[in-house]
Structure formats: structure tokens, C-alpha cells
Amino acid sequence: MRMINQFFTKIREINQRYSKPTVEMSRAVKISLTVLRVYLFLLVVLMIYKFITVIKVV
Amino acid sequence: MDFFSLLYFRFKKVWKSVRLYLAIAGPGLVVMIADNDAGGITTYAATGAKYGYHLIWFLLILIPVAYYVQEMTVRLGAVTKRGHAEAIFESFGAFWGWFSLLDLMIVDWLTLVTEFVGMTAALGIFGVPAWLTVILVVLLMSVIVLNGRYWTWEKIALGFCLLNLIYIPAAFMVNPSLSDIVGQGLIPNLPGGLNNELFFLLMANIGTTIAPWMLFFQQSSVVDKGLQEKDIKMGKIDTFIGANITVAIAIFIVIVTGTLLNGAPIDDAATAARMLMKTNHYVGAFMAIGLFDAGLLGAICISLASSWAFGEIFGWAHSLNTKVKEAPWFYISFFITLATAGVVPLIPGAPLVLITLFVQVVAVTLLPAALVFLILLLNDKKTMGEYANTPLQNIVSTTIVVAIIILSTMYGVSALFPNLFQ
Numbered sequence: 001m002r003m004i005n006q007f008f009t010k011i012r013e014i015n016q017r018y019s020k021p022t023v024e025m026s027r028a029v030k031i032s033l034t035v036l037r038v039y040l041f042l043l044v045v046l047m048i049y050k051f052i053t054v055i056k057v058v
Numbered sequence: 059m060d061f062f063s064l065l066y067f068r069f070k071k072v073w074k075s076v077r078l079y080l081a082i083a084g085p086g087l088v089v090m091i092a093d094n095d096a097g098g099i100t101t102y103a104a105t106g107a108k109y110g111y112h113l114i115w116f117l118l119i120l121i122p123v124a125y126y127v128q129e130m131t132v133r134l135g136a137v138t139k140r141g142h143a144e145a146i147f148e149s150f151g152a153f154w155g156w157f158s159l160l161d162l163m164i165v166d167w168l169t170l171v172t173e174f175v176g177m178t179a180a181l182g183i184f185g186v187p188a189w190l191t192v193i194l195v196v197l198l199m200s201v202i203v204l205n206g207r208y209w210t211w212e213k214i215a216l217g218f219c220l221l222n223l224i225y226i227p228a229a230f231m232v233n234p235s236l237s238d239i240v241g242q243g244l245i246p247n248l249p250g251g252l253n254n255e256l257f258f259l260l261m262a263n264i265g266t267t268i269a270p271w272m273l274f275f276q277q278s279s280v281v282d283k284g285l286q287e288k289d290i291k292m293g294k295i296d297t298f299i300g301a302n303i304t305v306a307i308a309i310f311i312v313i314v315t316g317t318l319l320n321g322a323p324i325d326d327a328a329t330a331a332r333m334l335m336k337t338n339h340y341v342g343a344f345m346a347i348g349l350f351d352a353g354l355l356g357a358i359c360i361s362l363a364s365s366w367a368f369g370e371i372f373g374w375a376h377s378l379n380t381k382v383k384e385a386p387w388f389y390i391s392f393f394i395t396l397a398t399a400g401v402v403p404l405i406p407g408a409p410l411v412l413i414t415l416f417v418q419v420v421a422v423t424l425l426p427a428a429l430v431f432l433i434l435l436l437n438d439k440k441t442m443g444e445y446a447n448t449p450l451q452n453i454v455s456t457t458i459v460v461a462i463i464i465l466s467t468m469y470g471v472s473a474l475f476p477n478l479f480q
Contacts, residue, residue: 014152018148018151018155021148021149021150021151022149023149023434023435023438024438028437033150036430040427043422043423044423046471050474
């Protein structure tokens with residue numbers, strides 16, 4: 001139990017340490033990150049769709 | 059100055075550069091040659107068996123692709139002194155950091171399973187039982203890593219890289235026709251037109267050339283080795299030589315299977331080795347030894363890439379220059395990743411085909427993100443200073459990265475939906 005608590009404390013500490021991105025949020029960076037989010041969202045949707053269709057077949 | 063004095067002066071100058079290179083060489087060579095892992099050997103063996111020498115030109119195109127992507131990690135590591143995982147956390151925040159770290163963990167572990175599958179299959183050809191292979195590999199890799207010095211680890215890894223050259227004598231032993239190699243292989247052509255099968259194989263070749271773990275591994279390796287800004291030039295040469303060697307090895311594998319197994323259905327490199335043994339015992343044995351070595355090299359690098367990344371983020375000591383007592387979590391994470399992945403091929407009825415499929419799909423979620431972060435980080439002039447990407451480097455690297463993202467996405471999607479591109 002103590003180890004799990006320590007682990008989550010560490011995670012919170014990491015989140016705190018890296019809470020603010022240090023890279024300059026220029027227009028190019030913002031656009032790239034938005035496109036990346038959309039790309040990953042579509043990919044996740046595709047994977048969920050595949051998972052559901054496989055489950056249906058099984 | 060007379061002729062001999064000039065000659066001596068030139069020799070001293072060249073020898074000094076060679077010695078400097080030998081001191082800095084390592085990260086680029088190891089990552090590039092380890093890129094020809096068990097999955098890579100299977101892809102090249104299948105390429106040769108299916109299309110003979112016809113796709114050698116395509117492999118040559120992959121030299122600049124691999125070089126331009128990987129050399130960016132050299133600059134980033136040498137300037138920031140941070141691994142790729144830490145650089146993502148710090149520059150883009152915790153969300154993208156956790157996404158990359160967890161994705162890397164999954165991709166690395168699944169890839170590691172495929173390396174063990176390759177190694178057990180390779181030694182299985184010589185009658186070594188799978189359980190014994192797994193135990194020997196885990197022990198061997200632990201001994202290599204636990205020596206407490208990056209230098210020693212790197213030199214041992216380079217020794218295994220040398221063994222990867224075994225495909226070169228194998229190619230000469232099959233007596234290929236040089237005129238056929240030049241005539242068919244060096245002139246760009248798409249045998250049978252661009253159909254689904256050819257497209258899948260081309261994408262598989264790209265997929266094996268640039269893998270997510272390579273970015274994380276080389277950057278962490280550059281940091282652990284302690285390369286400085288002044289070493290960047292030699293680090294780039296190291297990467298360039300590595301890119302050429304890895305593609306040369308791939309071409310020699312294509313020549314072997316293209317000569318002896320042309321037209322044979324090849325699902326994995328171990329099958330290719332068995333079939334080769336029927337026509338030429340030594341060539342088959344070389345193929346099997348090469349496959350084992352490729353799996354071992356891949357496993358060494360992949361498991362380290364994960365441990366380095368975890369160490370960077372969790373703040374553990376994470377250098378190969380540290381002893382177990384000084385960096386217990388670094389070595390524990392290395393051993394756990396290795397041992398759990400090694401157990402999977404021993405489980406009867408383990409879904410190994412599904413795991414291979416998963417590697418392709420999950421890698422597609424990580425690779426574009428890691429590549430985009432790489433380019434953005436290399437354009438951060440505040441951090442990179444004079445080592446930031448120039449406009450020309452941006453054009454070249456962005457073109458390569460966009461092409462890789464599109465093709466690897468199609469590869470991943472076609473793995474999910476095999477009939478989509480028919």
C-alpha cells in the first residue's frame with residue numbers, strides 16, 4: 001500500500017514538474033499539435049471500430 | 059616541404075580524424091544495425107523471395123531517410139543532454155509526455171516479444187529448445203548491461219553488430235549474377251505494377267527502417283555516452299555510416315533469398331533459413347545465426363530504450379556507467395521488460411501473430427508523434443542555438459517525416475483492415 005501511495009505521489013510530482021510546456025507555442029507548434037491530436041483521435045476511433053467488429057464476429 | 063613529409067603530415071591528420079571517429083562511434087552504428095532486427099530480417103527475406111532483386115533500388119532510397127531522421131537525435135541529445143522522453147515532457151508538457159512514454163513502453167515490449175520469437179526460432183533450427191534460448195539470452199544481456207560501464211556495453215554491442223555482417227559472405231556463397239543485380243535491382247521499377255501485395259511490402263520495408271524506439275534509443279545513448287556539441291559532426295558521420303551498413307546488410311539478405319528462394323512463400327526468416335539449408339546448408343545456417351544476432355541486437359537496444367526513458371522521467375539514476383546499487387530501478391525495469399517479453403513465446407498457443415499485428419498498429423500511434431516532436435524540438439532556437447534545423451534541413455526532414463507518417467499510417471491501417479487497399 002505504501003509503495004502504491006509513493007508511486008502516485010511520484011506521478012503527481014512529475015505532472016507538477018512538467019505542467020508548463022517550455023517550448024515556445026508559436027503558430028506552427030500549435031497547428032502541429034492540433035493536427036497530431038486529430039490524427040490520434042481518428043486512429044483511436046479506427047481501432048475501437050476494429051475491436052467492436054472483431055468482438056461481434058467472435 | 060618534400061613529398062614524403064607532406065604524405066606523413068596528411069597521414070597524421072587522417073589518422074587523428076579516424077581515432078576521433080573511433081572514440082565517438084557507437085550510438086549511430088549500434089542503432090542503425092540493430093534496426094535490422096528479427097522483424098527486419100523477415101521483411102528483407104520476404105522482399106527477396108517475392109520480388110528477387112527488383113526492389114534493391116527502393117532499399118537504397120532508405121539510406122537518406124534513416125540518416126536524416128536519426129541525425130536529428132544526435133544534435134538534440136548532444137545539445138540538450140536529455141533523452142527524447144524527457145525532452146518531450148519538458149517541452150510539450152505532461153500530457154504528450156505520458157502519451158509518448160506509455161506508448162513507447164507498449165511498442166517496445168511488443169517488439170521485444172517479436173525479437174524473442176525470432177531468436178527462439180533461429181536457435182530452434184540448431185535444436186536448441188526455446189526455454190533454453192530465452193534463459194541464455196536474458197542471462198547474456200544482463201551480464202552485458204550489468205558490467206557498469208557504457209564503454210564496455212557499447213563495444214560488446216558493436217561486436218554483435220559485426221556478426222550481423224554474416225549475410226555478406228552468405229550472399230557471395232549463393233553466386234548471384236552481378237549483371238542481374240545491377241540490371242534488375244538498381245533501375246527503379248515496380249515488378250507487376252503497384253498492387254496491394256507490393257505496396258504492403260514497400261510499407262513494411264519503411265516500417266522496419268524507422269521505428270519509434272530508435273529515436274528514443276539513439277538520443278539517450280548519445281546522452282549516456284556524454285557526447286558534446288563539438289562531437290556532433292562525428293556523431294553524424296557515425297549515423298551516416300550506420301545507415302549505409304544497415305541498408306547494405308538488407309540488400310545482401312535480398313540477394314540471398316532473391317537468388318535461392320525466388321518465388322517461394324516466406325512468412326518469417328526462420329522458414330527462409332530452413333528452406334535455404336535444403337539448397338545450401340551453410341547459407342541456411344548463416345541466415346539462422348544472423349536472425350538470432352539481429353533479434354539479440356534489437357532486444358539489447360529496445361529494452362534499454364525503455365529503461366532510459368523511465369529513468370529520465372521518474373528521476374532514477376539511469377546510466378550504464380552506474381552500478382546496480384546506484385541505479386536499482388534502472389536495472390530492475392530493464393530486467394522486468396526483458397524477462398516478461400521472453401516468457402511470452404514460451405506460452406503454448408500465445409497469440410504471436412496478433413502481437414506482430416499489434417506492433418505495427420501501436421507503432422503507428424507513436425511514430426508520427428515522436429517524429430513531429432523531433433522536428434519541433436529541432437526548431438526551438440532558444441534551446442538548440444546554432445544546431446537548430448536550417449531551412450534546407452527543415453524542407454528535407456519535413457518531407458521525409460510527412461512521407462513516413464503517410465506510409466506508416468497506411469501500413470498500420472492495412473494491418474487492421476487487410477482488404478482496404480485491394
